[in-house]
Amino acid sequence: MKLIILLALLGVVQAVVQVELTRRISKRTRLIKSGLWPLYCRYKEALRLKNKPNPTKSSQTLIGDIDFEYAGNITIGTPPQYFVVTFDTGSSNLWIPDKSCTKCNEHPMNQFDQTLSTTYKSNGQAFSITYGDGTAKGFLGEDTVMLGTVGMDPLVIPKTTFGQATSIDQYLQVDLYDGIMGLAFQSIAVDNVVPPLVNAINQQVMNPSYFTVYLGFYETVIGPWPDGMITYGDFDSMNCGPLIAWQPLSSATYFQFHASSVSAKTYTNSKGFDVISDISTSTINGPKGVLDKIASAIGADYNQA
Numbered sequence: 631m632k633l634i635i636l637l638a639l640l641g642v643v644q645a646v647v648q649v650e651l652t653r654r655i656s657k658r659t660r661l662i663k664s665g666l667w668p669l670y671c672r673y674k675e676a677l678r679l680k681n682k683p684n685p686t687k688s689s690q691t692l693i694g695d696i697d698f699e700y701a702g703n704i705t706i707g708t709p710p711q712y713f714v715v716t717f718d719t720g721s722s723n724l725w726i727p728d729k730s731c732t733k734c735n736e737h738p739m740n741q742f743d744q745t746l747s748t749t750y751k752s753n754g755q756a757f758s759i760t761y762g763d764g765t766a767k768g769f770l771g772e773d774t775v776m777l778g779t780v781g782m783d784p785l786v787i788p789k790t791t792f793g794q795a796t797s798i799d800q801y802l803q804v805d806l807y808d809g810i811m812g813l814a815f816q817s818i819a820v821d822n823v824v825p826p827l828v829n830a831i832n833q834q835v836m837n838p839s840y841f842t843v844y845l846g847f848y849e850t851v852i853g854p855w856p857d858g859m860i861t862y863g864d865f866d867s868m869n870c871g872p873l874i875a876w877q878p879l880s881s882a883t884y885f886q887f888h889a890s891s892v893s894a895k896t897y898t899n900s901k902g903f904d905v906i907s908d909i910s911t912s913t914i915n916g917p918k919g920v921l922d923k924i925a926s927a928i929g930a931d932y933n934q935a
Contacts, residue, residue, distance in 0.1 A: 700845055700858050700909060701807045705776045705784075706792065707747030713740050714807035717860060719843070719885050720908035722819035723759055724775065724826050725793025726809035728768055734798060740808045742771075742794055749774045749788070757793045759820045761810075764799025775826050777862060785862050787830045791823045813841075813909075815882045827862070842866035843909055880904050892920065897927035 701716045706726065713726050727734040729741045744750045753770035772791050778784030795809070812819070816828050830836045842861040859869060877887045884906040891900040899920055914921075925932075 702860065703778075704811060706742060707744075707773050708749040709746070710776060711740070711742055711746065713742075713809060715809045715811040716807060716910060717811050717813060717843075718908070718910040719813045720906065720910055721759075721761075721810065721812035722814040722816060722825040723757075723793055723812045723823055724790070724809070725757070725759065725766055725768070725795055727798065728794035728796050731768070731796050731798065734795075734803065739803070739806070744771060744773075744794070747773055751789075753791060755821065757821055757823075759793065761802060763804075764802035766793065766795040766798045766802060766809075768794045768796040770794070770821070770823065777826075777860075785830060785836060787826050787835060788833065790826050790829050792826075793823075814884050818883045830862075836863040838863060840865075842870060844869035845909060884908065892916075892924070894924040895927040897923045899923075 701714050703712060704715055705712050715724070715726065727739045727741045729743045731739075731741060734741060744752075751772040753772055755770045756768070757770050758765060758767045770791055771794050772789055775787045775790040775792065776784040777787070793809075798806070812825055813827060814825065816822065816824055819825055824832070827836070827841070831839050841863065842859075842865055844859045844861075844866050846858050859866060865874075880886050880888050881904070885908075886904055886906050889903050889905045891898060892903065893899070903916070905916075924930075
């Protein structure tokens with residue numbers, strides 16, 4: 631089974647780059663096997679209560695997930711320093727662990743050393759970004775970011791602002807490889823940072839101005855394995871079929887569009903909903919009343935694990 635998503639950005643750009651994605655055992659599975667799932671559920675509830683909206687805070691709370699994640703290689707700096715990041719269309723910031731993040735050693739991560747890069751430029755501004763599983767804090771820097779698979783021409787994005795995390799919450803570390811690369815729009819970026827792909831568009835280094843995401847699916851959980859592809863500046867004709875349906879976005883924030891109806895077996899709701907295509911979320915989320923009726927229609931039972 632294959633899940634294929636075509637995502638578009640506005641602008642003028644010029645190069646085609648493909649990045650292989652790797653999927654690993656889900657966080658839920660790892661926590662259940664380690665016996666930490668009940669503790670994690672209590673932590674999530676405490677975090678939810680702690681992170682209620684507060685208009686005096688500058689950090690943005692985003693929704694994370696606990697099932698599957700797709701990650702790929704990027705490099706930052708000159709000479710390049712390698713990182714494996716989770717690609718996320720539900721957020722807009724790029725960040726990786728900084729070498730000064732001492733607690734990052736609790737879960738093996740590559741860490742960025744700015745003193746080794748000849749193209750690094752100091753920013754000095756603090757940053758804080760919160761997901762459903764915790765917060766990453768640190769400061770912003772600027773350097774050359776490259777996206778691409780070994781053996782192929784990379785997409786080189788000079789002067790890209792990114793976060794250097796000096797502190798990462800424990801449960802967020804469990805859910806990460808090295809960091810997160812947000813693929814959404816600047817309007818939802820923490821601190822209004824220009825996202826890497828928007829920066830590529832502004833600098834005219836990618837053409838045309840859209841990217842294709844292919845996500846593979848397997849019934850087993852025995853990763854890691856090559857399991858997907860992101861194609862920058864082109865349509866992925868290798869993994870996508872000839873039929874293309876273009877859907878206009880209803881908001882340039884997340885990849886948000888309007889769905890006229892939703893149905894499952896005997897249940898149909900035609901009121902219409904704005905929905906979000908999020909490659910880092912493996913579940914279908916929505917209004918409780920609607921999802922309860924869908925679950926009832928298909929005979930689903932709730933299982934916390």
